[in-house]
Amino acid sequence: MHILLVEDDHKAARLLARGLEEEGFVVTVAHSAQEAAPLPLAQFDMAILDWMMPGKDGVTLCAEWRQAGHNLPVLMLTARDAVTDRITGLNTGADDYLTKPFVFDELLARVRALLRRAERLQPAALQVADLVLDPASRAVNRGRVKLDLTPKEYAILELFMRHTGAVVSRQQLAEHVWHADLIAIDNLMDVHIKNLRRKVDEPGMPALIATVRGRGFRLALPEDGDA
Known part of the structure; x- marks a missing residue:
C-alpha cells in the first residue's frame, strides 16, 4: 500500500515514514501542500495530512482534492483538539482525525481501518x-x-x-x-x-x-x- 505523507516537520516526517515502512507500507513524503499538489493521487492508497503547515494548510489541500473529485482516504493530523476544529476537518473532507501528540500504534490502527474501508475501491491486484x-x-x-x-x-x-x-x-x-x-x-x-x-x-x-x-x-x- 502506498501512502502520501504531507508533513512540514522534517524530523517528524522521517520518523513517521520509517515507522510505516517497517510495517510494510510504501511512503512518499511531501513537506508542503505546494510540494504535494502536483503529485498524481491515483498512485496512492491514502494520505496523511498535517493541518498546520506554512502557506497552504492541510485542510485547504484536502478541500481542493475533494472539489476536484478525488476520493483518496485522508487522515488529518493536528495539535488542535477543540471539537469545532475536528468538525471543520471532517466537514472539509478528511475521513479521520488524530490529535498530536499521538501513539504510533493508534495512528497505525487508524491507517489500517481507513484502508480496509476503502479496499472495495482499490484494484484487486x-x-x-x-x-x-x-x-x-x-x-x-x-x-x-x-x-x-x-x-x-x-x-x-x-x-x-x-x-x-x-x-x-x-x-x-x-x-x-x-x-x-x-x-x-x-x-x-x-x-x-x-x-x-x-x-x-x-x-x-x-x-x-x-x-x-x-x-x-x-x-x-x-x-x-x-x-
Missing part, C-alpha cells in the same frame, strides 16, 4: 504480463511461481508497478523507498535491484525490469522495454 502483485496480501507471483521478496524488494517492485511503462529515477527510488539522499544509498540500491531482478526475471523468462541508461529503471512488457 497490480499486473504486468504474468507478474502479479496483490497489495492486500503482499503476495507476488510470476506465473505460477510465488516470489519471496524482502520488504525493500517489495517496495521497489510496487513502486515500479504503480508506474508501469514510466521511468522511475534513482532519485525517486532513494526518496520513496529509503527516504534518503541518493548519494547515501546509491550502491545499496544497486544490490537490491540486482536481487529483485534475479527473482522477477529468471533465466528463460522475458525480462520485465529494464535499465534506462542515464535515467533510471522501467518495468514494462518486454516489447516496450529499454535494454
